[in-house]
Amino acid sequence: NAGVMQNPRHLVRRRGQEARLRCSPVKGHSHVYWYRQLPEEGLKFMVYLQKENIIDESGMPKERFSAEFPKEGPSILRIQQVVRGDSAAYFCASSPTGQVTGELFFGEGSRLTVL
Amino acid sequence: TQLLEQSPQFLSIQEGENLTVYCNSSSVFSSLQWYRQEPGEGPVLLVTVVTGGEVKKLKRLTFQFGDARKDSSLHITAAQPGDTGLYLCAGENSGGSNYKLTFGKGTLLTVNP
Numbered sequence: 001n002a003g004v005m006q007n008p009r010h011l012v013r014r015r016g017q018e019a020r021l022r023c024s025p026v027k028g029h030s031h032v033y034w035y036r037q038l039p040e041e042g043l044k045f046m047v048y049l050q051k052e053n054i055i056d057e058s059g060m061p062k063e064r065f066s067a068e069f070p071k072e073g074p075s076i077l078r079i080q081q082v083v084r085g086d087s088a089a090y091f092c093a094s095s096p097t098g099q100v101t102g103e104l105f106f107g108e109g110s111r112l113t114v115l
Numbered sequence: 116t117q118l119l120e121q122s123p124q125f126l127s128i129q130e131g132e133n134l135t136v137y138c139n140s141s142s143v144f145s146s147l148q149w150y151r152q153e154p155g156e157g158p159v160l161l162v163t164v165v166t167g168g169e170v171k172k173l174k175r176l177t178f179q180f181g182d183a184r185k186d187s188s189l190h191i192t193a194a195q196p197g198d199t200g201l202y203l204c205a206g207e208n209s210g211g212s213n214y215k216l217t218f219g220k221g222t223l224l225t226v227n228p
Contacts, residue, residue: 004157033214042119042203042218043158056215091157098214104148106157 003027004107005074006092012113019079019086021110025094032075033104034060034067037089046090049075050098082114117142119206121219129227131193136222138204139186145207147180147187148216152201194226 003026013019025032030051035043045059049069060067064082069075079086090110095103120139128134138147146165150158162171164180164187171178175198177190191198201223205216 006157031214035216035218040220042220043205043216044218045215048214059215095214104160104216106150106159108155108157111155 006107021077023075023092029094031095033093035091084114087114117217119219127225135190148205150203196226
């Protein structure tokens with residue numbers, strides 16, 4: 001999957017706990033995107049980040065969800081006080097520019113299960 | 116809201132058969148991408164089509180973008196068990212936020228040996 005590394009691959013949390021999902025983009029890529037795939041649903045855009053900037057978070061729930069892409073280190077998707085409806089596969093993708101035509105590389109995903 | 120409808124949702128065929136899956140929308144996209152996703156993995160890009168009417172071939176896979184850039188099809192010739200997977204189409208919005216891909220729900224293909 002072209003070098004996008006996500007961890008953990010699987011995460012189990014109880015309701016009310018916090019989930020932190022990490023994404024290291026392809027080396028040299030400065031544009032990161034998070035998508036969520038609910039069971040039997042298509043992937044849905046959540047947020048687009050560049051280093052130290054949130055460009056578009058229109059697909060992310062207003063409460064409990066946050067994302068960051070610091071100057072150093074991986075991008076983090078944080079979900080506070082998780083609920084069962086947060087159970088899904090969360091995919092990170094990166095691109096070398098803000099253009100996604102033929103340049104979007106996805107990681108293998110982090111699968112969150114909320115008990 | 117732009118939507119992409121994929122059909123069929125499920126397809127089970129025997130090795131050696133041909134098949135076509137469809138991706139339709141009422142909206143225009145500036146480009147359309149096809150991905151294949153295997154269980155427990157992330158989507159892997161197969162092809163991007165940009166021009167209306169464009170046809171691209173990738174070995175036994177043939178991709179076509181509709182003239183009006185609202186729909187696309189994927190045709191597989193002589194399917195093999197290795198073609199098994201979830202085929203996703205994704206449209207790149209023609210507006211300013213072209214990084215927001217709109218995904219269909221996918222066609223789950225099973226090729227039986």
